[in-house]
Amino acid sequence: MARILLTGGAGFIGSHTAVALQGRGHDVVLLDNFSNASRSVPARLKEITGVDYPVHDVDIRDMDAMQRVFAAEPYDAVIHFAALKAVGESEENPLHYFDVNVAGTLKLLTAMRHAGVGRIVFSSSATVYGAPEHCPIAESAPLHATNIYGRTKLIMEDMISDLVRTGMLSSAFLLRYFNPVGAHPSGLIGEDPRGVPANLMPYLCQVAARQRDHLTIFGDDYPTPDGTGVRDYLHVMDLAEAHCAAVEKALGTEGTHAVNLGTGTGYSVLELVHAFENATGINIPYQIGPRRPGDAPTCYANPALARTMFGWSAKRTLLDMCRDSWHWQSMSAKIRQQA
Numbered sequence: 001m002a003r004i005l006l007t008g009g010a011g012f013i014g015s016h017t018a019v020a021l022q023g024r025g026h027d028v029v030l031l032d033n034f035s036n037a038s039r040s041v042p043a044r045l046k047e048i049t050g051v052d053y054p055v056h057d058v059d060i061r062d063m064d065a066m067q068r069v070f071a072a073e074p075y076d077a078v079i080h081f082a083a084l085k086a087v088g089e090s091e092e093n094p095l096h097y098f099d100v101n102v103a104g105t106l107k108l109l110t111a112m113r114h115a116g117v118g119r120i121v122f123s124s125s126a127t128v129y130g131a132p133e134h135c136p137i138a139e140s141a142p143l144h145a146t147n148i149y150g151r152t153k154l155i156m157e158d159m160i161s162d163l164v165r166t167g168m169l170s171s172a173f174l175l176r177y178f179n180p181v182g183a184h185p186s187g188l189i190g191e192d193p194r195g196v197p198a199n200l201m202p203y204l205c206q207v208a209a210r211q212r213d214h215l216t217i218f219g220d221d222y223p224t225p226d227g228t229g230v231r232d233y234l235h236v237m238d239l240a241e242a243h244c245a246a247v248e249k250a251l252g253t254e255g256t257h258a259v260n261l262g263t264g265t266g267y268s269v270l271e272l273v274h275a276f277e278n279a280t281g282i283n284i285p286y287q288i289g290p291r292r293p294g295d296a297p298t299c300y301a302n303p304a305l306a307r308t309m310f311g312w313s314a315k316r317t318l319l320d321m322c323r324d325s326w327h328w329q330s331m332s333a334k335i336r337q338q339a
């Protein structure tokens with residue numbers, strides 16, 4: 001059993017990981033500034049697990065507050081989710097992205113160094129592969145940023161690897177997520193985007209809930225079987241379980257390990273739309289729009305390393321992802337009405 005600090009622990013992936021870690025018997029502490037998470041998340045986590053998670057309402061860029069967090073109790077490892085993640089916004093406001101993602105990570109790493117916490121699991125992204133030349137993508141593929149968000153992930157990966165190389169950290173897992181979707185089957189936690197969703201699944205859910213007229217599919221003339229973009233969708237509970245496996249491995253391992261987290265199967269946008277219709281019985285109106293600059297035609301993982309490195313592979317199906325996303329969408333609408 002380990003004591004683990006989750007930065008960004010109230011967010012989409014952090015909250016699901018908090019549930020999974022608790023199920024494995026670990027002590028979990030959340031740190032979040034709630035800039036992109038509801039303050040009701042800790043209460044919802046308690047409803048799911050029966051556990052009161054300690055919460056630090058702290059910005060990772062606040063050095064004094066970060067030092068106090070680490071002085072208050074010892075941690076065996078940190079899982080670092082806290083970041084800004086919208087590609088379009090990162091191009092509009094690069095300084096803000098460098099500040100939160102890069103400078104924020106620097107503060108976190110400094111506070112960890114002072115406290116002698118040497119193990120980190122980091123939320124990286126398949127975006128570090130840029131526009132991939134070949135699929136499936138292995139961890140050895142060339143790294144390339146095509147936008148500011150991707151650049152910050154590459155810089156953060158490099159900072160963490162350099163600290164391991166110079167002995168300031170003992171072990172780091174750089175987890176490169178493909179496309180996390182779905183929600184906890186309780187429907188009590190899920191992805192809760194503010195404003196217009198930038199990702200396909202939350203947008204699809206809002207169309208299904210008739211909050212939006214239709215879905216726009218960006219391009220149907222890609223070199224893929226039906227012309228729409230192909231991505232590697234991954235259930236967030238599978239992703240949460242991968243974090244448990246990675247952090248447990250990190251506790252007994254040295255060095256830096258970059259590991260893909262995906263299913264290894266690509267589905268097109270149209271396949272996802274049809275799977276969603278099958279899972280929910282709801283018709284999704286859609287229109288075809290122009291391609292978006294920078295979108296790769298196809299992107300899916302070679303997930304073999306995660307299996308050999310820490311015994312993880314994804315189990316849940318595309319139907320599970322659609323059903324649980326929709327359940328969360330319906331439940332959260334009800335919870336909002338009651339509030």
Ligand SMILES: NC(=O)c1ccc[n+]([C@@H]2O[C@H](COP(=O)([O-])OP(=O)(O)OC[C@H]3O[C@@H](n4cnc5c(N)ncnc54)[C@H](O)[C@@H]3O)[C@@H](O)[C@H]2O)c1
Binds near residue numbers: 014036123
């Ligand atoms: N969701 C995806 O599709 C995806 C894909 C690849 C990588 N990632 C990465 O995974 C991580 C988690 O993503 P998510 O989807 O759960 O996002 P999210 O926005 O739901 O979670 C991030 C959390 O960090 C918090 N946060 C942001 N800035 C902070 C700050 N300065 N101090 C403290 N807390 C702060 C937010 O309030 C939020 O709760 C991010 O690093 C993201 O870049 C996400």
